[in-house]
Amino acid sequence: MSNAQTFWLENLKLADNYNNWIFAQILPHLGNSVMEVGCGNGNFTVLLAEHCDRAIAVDMDTSYVARAKSRLAHKPNVNVIQADITQTHWRSQFDSKFDSVVMLDVLEHIEDDVDLLRSLSDYLQPGGKLVVKVPALEWLYSPMDREIGHYRRYSKARLSETFNSAGFANPSIWYFNMAGIPGWWFNGKVLGRTTPGTEQVGLFNKLVPMFQGVENVLPVPTGLSLYAVGTKM
Template sequence: MIANAQTFWLENLKLANRYNGWIFSQILPSLGQEVLEIGCGNGNFTVLLAQQCSRVVAVDLDREYVRAAKSRLAGKAGVKVLHADATQMQWRSSFDTVVMLDVLEHIQDDVQMLRSLSDCLKPQGKLIVKVPALEWLYSPMDEVIGHYRRYNKNTLNKSFRKADFSNPSMWYFNIAGIPGWWLNGKVLSRTQPPAEQVGLFNNLVPILSFTESIVKPPIGLSLFAVATKI
């Protein structure tokens, strides 16, 4: 069930070019040239990272997703896609940036995961995380995809501090997505939204992104954090 739910999101987000671009615009200012991506899935963001960075190592636990990502990145210099469990790996290389988009909530011991990623960052390297926000939105759509939790700024900051990262920069993202998640997950108890809703939302991104660039939302469906290794 979890694999099917993840595949639904990855395949639909593969087509959501505007939404992916909006997310990528949030992390672009913090990217270095040597990047480790944890939980690359089918390569939706690996493709974008490869366009901006000189070296990208992308890791995923699912063999089929890794195969799909390798296919999409075939022939792209400086990109390596690995089938591996990031929670068990010992990294031999140091990176400017570690990117983890909608992955931390899938890991039971999030603090240990954050702590282990610190070991593969260069001094002043940045850890970029995007997680689902607002605990009260937790619903069957979270459960079926394997989310252990949703976060707010306090709980995410607490996890970062326990992992010896101090004062991460945080901001909420996509306030307009809250009603849809609440309706589908909390009210209708769906395990995934209708695919056409994802397409409609993608079409609205230019308006939504412009609005949030002018007025920073006080809450959002997602939460970004960027922490610097001292």
Template sequence: MEHYTYHILYQVEETHWWFVGRRSLILDQIARYYQGQKNLVMLDIGCGCGIFMTHLTPYGKIVGMDSSADALCFCQQRRLSHLVQGDAEMLPFFPNSFDLLTANDLLEHLDDDITSLHGFFSLLKPGGRLFVFVPAYQFLWSLQDEISHHKRRYTKRRLTHVIESAGFTIEQVTYANTLLFPVIWVGRQMLKIVRRFRDVQTENTLHPQWSNRVLKRIFCLERPLLRRLSLPFGVSLLAVCRKPL
């Protein structure tokens, strides 16, 4: 990501509707499988500024890895200590080391997502799970993809293919951020026009402050839906993957 992006991320990710909604959906999926467990060994690959790690600490030991020294400095400001600077395409860990992996908005950054997923597979103990969150649909490509240095956005078919190619069994793959899809699509079309007339550094601060609570509530409404079904379209994709025993 651009250097300045981590500072913006650290400032907004605790309260911004998109980050709160994403965390809510992924953490709810993790709780479905691991509620009450306290001795897991976990790895957050591409941990960013560490906000997601703070929510995983009740489940056991959480290690955060990111390629950016800036990101890890912000993790330290959150008093997180198990941190590794490393490349998701050359993982510096022993095989069969972790019960749970998370890769939140990571695969789209990688040159070779299938090879990287093979690496994730090797790190998991048999029966361990990987939780993946990625952006959906190339036609939604926007400013945030550019400044985050994304390589691609995914369809459900593409994500299923790369995960299964790495040896995982998929327990669920679903679109997410479906209810706000029309709003986001319109917003990104308008942003294309705005950028012709002025410089914009991030999408995270473009919505009016009063709307944050409303958007957050709408996004989080999908949490109970995803416990029961897979959504047919959305701004993102969420997958739960298991390494066979």
């Protein structure tokens, strides 16, 4: 993994307000059994462990898996696995299906995003939910995206087309975190940075309750991220 990816995972590990805000968006769609694809160092796996009866967390990076396992060692309802979920031999590894499959800021790292989403359907029971968070606004693509390994940022139309092509018709899609746009634009597009300053992440985390309060009561016309939820038919 790149230094930029490690920067984000380690700094967001401390961003409790932001992580809880992200998790609040997906909580209504989870169900009791969840597979998390691309768990990293377990920043969201620890939250899944508190709300799900059974969770499987998967990541291809052995060092991140080791960190996640250490953090989840006291949670018997969570199993952390090192695997490359894009490899076809993993598609028949589990006897039971899941209520939901969750990918938070993972899909943009995958070159063939449609193929991955299509394959994840195999892990869902009928009526199960595929829950995805991705970076939004294609015009905002910058050195920060490139350094972290993003193939793309998404528009609503492109994300909807990706879900439809993968067999998840008419997904529910919404913007998230409008307040994060100026910082990403200034750091990435104006300054050409590959990561923001650590102090910026901490300040943003402190301001999250205000941003969350605004987005809870007002329509969000745009945002730094997009969520999509598709249902297996």
